[in-house]
Amino acid sequence: MKxxxxxxxxxxxxxxxxxxxxxAWTGPDEVCAMTPQEALSQAEEARTAQRKFGFIExxxxxxxxxxxxxxxxxxxLEVPSSAVTPTSPVAQTAAATPAxxxxxxxxxxxxxxxxxxxxxxKAGLRxxxxxxxxxxxxxxxxxxxxxxxxxxxxxxxxxxxxxEHLLQDLKRRVKEAKATEPxxxxxxxxxxxxxxxxxxxxxLSIGDHQPTVIMVAGVNxxxxxxxxxxxxKHLADEGLSVLLAAADTFRxxxxxxxxxxxxxxxxxxxxxxxxxxxxVSFDAVSAGRARGRDVVLVDTAxxxxxxxxxxxxLKKIKRVVQKAEATAPHEVLLVIDGxxxxxxxxxxxxxxxxxxxxGLIVTKLDGTAKGGVLCAIAREKxxxxxxxxxxxxxxxxxxxxxxxxxxxxxx
Ligand SMILES: Nc1nc2c(ncn2[C@@H]2O[C@H](COP(=O)(O)OP(=O)(O)OP(=O)(O)O)[C@@H](O)[C@H]2O)c(=O)[nH]1
Ligand SMILES: [Mg+2]
Numbered sequence: 001m002k003x004x005x006x007x008x009x010x011x012x013x014x015x016x017x018x019x020x021x022x023x024a025w026t027g028p029d030e031v032c033a034m035t036p037q038e039a040l041s042q043a044e045e046a047r048t049a050q051r052k053f054g055f056i057e058x059x060x061x062x063x064x065x066x067x068x069x070x071x072x073x074x075x076x077l078e079v080p081s082s083a084v085t086p087t088s089p090v091a092q093t094a095a096a097t098p099a100x101x102x103x104x105x106x107x108x109x110x111x112x113x114x115x116x117x118x119x120x121x122k123a124g125l126r127x128x129x130x131x132x133x134x135x136x137x138x139x140x141x142x143x144x145x146x147x148x149x150x151x152x153x154x155x156x157x158x159x160x161x162x163x164e165h166l167l168q169d170l171k172r173r174v175k176e177a178k179a180t181e182p183x184x185x186x187x188x189x190x191x192x193x194x195x196x197x198x199x200x201x202x203x204l205s206i207g208d209h210q211p212t213v214i215m216v217a218g219v220n221x222x223x224x225x226x227x228x229x230x231x232x233k234h235l236a237d238e239g240l241s242v243l244l245a246a247a248d249t250f251r252x253x254x255x256x257x258x259x260x261x262x263x264x265x266x267x268x269x270x271x272x273x274x275x276x277x278x279x280v281s282f283d284a285v286s287a288g289r290a291r292g293r294d295v296v297l298v299d300t301a302x303x304x305x306x307x308x309x310x311x312x313x314l315k316k317i318k319r320v321v322q323k324a325e326a327t328a329p330h331e332v333l334l335v336i337d338g339x340x341x342x343x344x345x346x347x348x349x350x351x352x353x354x355x356x357x358x359g360l361i362v363t364k365l366d367g368t369a370k371g372g373v374l375c376a377i378a379r380e381k382x383x384x385x386x387x388x389x390x391x392x393x394x395x396x397x398x399x400x401x402x403x404x405x406x407x408x409x410x411x
Contacts, residue, residue, distance in 0.1 A: 070203050070204035070205065070206050070234075070235075070386070070399075071203045071204065071205040071206065071207075072205075072206045072207050072238060072240070113395065117390065117395065117396070117398050118404060118408065120366055120390040120391060120396070121365055121366070121388070121390050121404075121405070121408045122408045122411045123366065124338075124365045124366035124367060124369055124371075124390055125365065125369065125370070125371045125408050125409055125411070126411075127368070127370070128156040128370045128371050129408070129409060129410055129411045131152045131155060131156070132149070132152045132153070132156065132189075132409070132410055133186065133410060133411075134148075134152075135148045135149045135152055135182075136182040136183055136185060136186040137182070138182050139182070140182070141174060141179065141180065141181075141182055141185055145182060145185070146167060146170075146171070149167065149170075149189075150163055150167060153167075153372060153375075155370070156370040156371060156372030156409075157341045157342055157344075157370045157372040157373040157376065158372030158373070158375045158376055159342055159345065159372070159373070159375070159376035159380070161376070161379050161380055162196065162372070162375040162376045162378065162379035162380070163375075165196065165379055166189070166192050166193065166196065166375065169192045169195070169196075170185065170188055170189055170192050173188040173191065173192060174188055186410060189410065190403075190406045190407055190410050191406075193375060193402075193405075193406035193409060193410070194402045194403045194406040195402075196375055196378050196379065197374060197375065197378050197402035197405060197406060198402045199378060199382045199384075200360075200374065200377065200382060200383070200384055200385040200400060200402065201384070201385070201400055201401060201402045202359075202384035202386070203386070203399065204331065204386040204387075206235070206240065206294065206295060207294070208330065209325075209327055209328070209330050210289075210292065210293075210294060211243070211285070211288035211289060211292075211293045211294055211296045211325075211328075212294065212295050212296070212330050212331070213285055213288070213295075213296045213298065213321060213325060213328035213329040213330050213331070214295065214296070214298065214329065214330065214331040214332075214333060215281075215298045215300065215317065215318065215321065215329040215331070215332045215333070215355075216228055216297065216298060216300060216333045216335060216361075217300050217303075217314055217332070217333070217334055217335070217351055217355060218302060218334050218335035218336060218347070218351070219302050219303065219304055219305075219336075219337070219340075219347060220302030220303070220304070221337070222302065222335040222336055222337045222340075222363060223337060223361070223363030223364060223389055224248075224299060224300070224302065224335045225248070225254070225258055225261070225299050226363070226389070226392060227335050227361045227363060227387065227389060227397060228258070228261065228297050228299050229258075229260075229261030229264070229265070230389070230394055230396070230397035231297065231387070231397065232244065232261060232262075232265045232267055232297060233264075233265050233394050234397070235294070235295055236265045236267055240294040241267070241291075241292075241293045241294045241295070242265070242267040242268075242293065242294065242295045242296075242297060243267065243268045243269070243270065243284060243287060243288045243291070243293045243295070243296045243297070244258055244261070244262050244267060244268070244269040244270070244284070244296075244297050244299065245269075245270050245271075245280055245281050245283075245284030245285070245296060245297065245298040245299065246258045246259070246269055246270065246271035246272075246280060246299060247277040247278075247280045247281045247284075247298050247299055247300050247301070247317060248277070248299050248301040248302075249272070249274065249275050249276065249277050249280060250277075250301035251301055251302070254299075254301065255269075255271040258271070258299050259271070268287075268291075268293075270283050270284035270287055277300060277301065277313065277317055278313075278316045278317045278319075278320040278321075279320070281298050281317050281320055281321050281324075282320045282321065282323065282324045284296050284298065285298075285321050285324035285325050286324045286325075289324070289325060296328075298317070298321070298329070300314065300317060305346070305347060305350030305351060305354070311350075311354045314351075314355055315354060315355070318332070318355060330358075331359055332355045332356060332357050332358050332359075333357070333358065333359045333360065333386065334347065334348060334351045334352075334355075334357050334359075334360050334361070334383075335360075335361045335362075335363060336348065336360060336361070336362050336363070337363055337364050338362050338363060338364045338365040338367075338369035338371065338373070338388075338389075339364050339367055339368055339369045340373070341370065341373060342373065342376065344362075344373045344376075344377070345373060345376045345377055345380060348360065348377055348381045348383060349380075349381055352381065352383065357383050358383070358384070359383060359384045359385070359386040360377070360383050360384065360385045360386065361385070361386060361387045361388070361389065361397075362374065362385055362387075362388045362389070362400075363389035364389060364390075365388055365389065365390050366389075366390040366391045366396070371405070371408070371409050372409070374405065384400075385400040386399070386400065387399060387400065388400050388405075
């Protein structure tokens with residue numbers, strides 16, 4: 001499996017750089033099976049690459065790890081390279097990659113884009129950051145510091161269980177490090193939050209199935225349709241063919257809203273006038289199969305977990321999708337509004353009970369969101385956070401990185 005990047009030319013070149021570096025150390029037959037499964041293991045490979053192949057390849061791999069938007073499993077890349085006929089635009093671009101010395105300049109915009117996005121995340125979480133960092137402005141590490149920190153974490157929506165866990169873990173780290181300054185405690189807290197959040201860091205995998213069927217659910221106005229639009233853009237930019245299913249047949253103008261995204265991204269959409277959501281989903285998955293599309297994204301209507309008949313409707317959509325394609329849906333994503341506080345955790349639990357979630361998208365972390373709820377999710381219902389949204393624009397959806405998030409939370 002190969003981790004692909006989305007960040008425009010720079011991403012594609014970085015990706016190709018990964019292939020080049022891998023080819024050099026594994027031999028051509030293993031290039032196709034290069035398995036940097038997770039961004040972290042990629043970073044480790046990058047370090048190895050640095051020793052073996054010098055700074056340029058290392059930079060490319062590190063940037064590749066940093067900017068991975070989703071994992072793309074490309075069938076053409078799983079056979080011996082001698083038999084490879086790159087078919088996707090991404091693979092073709094990779095094959096035609098220019099000499100390595102041209103790459104570092106190309107990676108600059110990608111780095112700048114990620115930095116800009118991180119700045120927006122930090123700005124969104126500024127209030128939380130301010131109230132937590134105030135705790136470390138004193139001169140002593142004492143009970144009062146821990147009490148203030150407990151309050152700040154609870155106020156930041158971290159929840160009782162995650163707060164208790166973090167405090168316990170932090171005290172252990174402080175003891176081990178023999179820390180004496182409150183500023184050291186802040187650094188150790190960033191480490192503790194990173195470790196707590198790490199199980200949530202996982203890229204979305206595309207390509208194990210064709211089509212990969214992704215069902216998207218959530219409460220009203222959480223940001224489902226917008227996130228689908230942003231995701232479609234990134235998938236389409238990777239050369240993947242996407243088909244959208246307008247399975248929100250409930251809200252007025254819902255399918256028109258999705259159609260705008262379909263037009264904007266020049267992808268197909270399946271919708272029905274006043275149709276049944278399960279029927280639309282069935283048609284879309286069947287069409288996706290028949291037309292050999294890479295991804296089918298199913299947009300569903302917003303609903304509260306307490307609306308039991310509507311939760312049953314979601315189950316029905318899932319069942320009917322399975323009828324169209326036995327292995328589908330391959331991903332069931334819940335979109336949660338980052339401003340929902342502890343209620344987000346309740347939503348995760350309820351939708352998971354109903355649907356069996358495979359991933360989360362957390363939106364609106366640019367507003368008044370406090371961010372701590374991700375710690376609560378990590379502690380009580382650790383379902384991968386594939387993406388986080390920090391705005392309404394196309395570029396405002398990014399992959400979740402535990403370390404970056406912890407640092408943004410404490411900045
Ligand atoms: N600030 C901000 N706004 C967002 C974000 N994601 C979505 N929105 C906005 O939230 C509003 C609702 O977004 P939708 O995508 O329509 O939400 P939805 O979950 O599809 O809504 P329903 O289909 O009605 O349940 C829109 O105004 C979006 O522009 C985000 O990350 N940040
Ligand atoms: Mg919607």
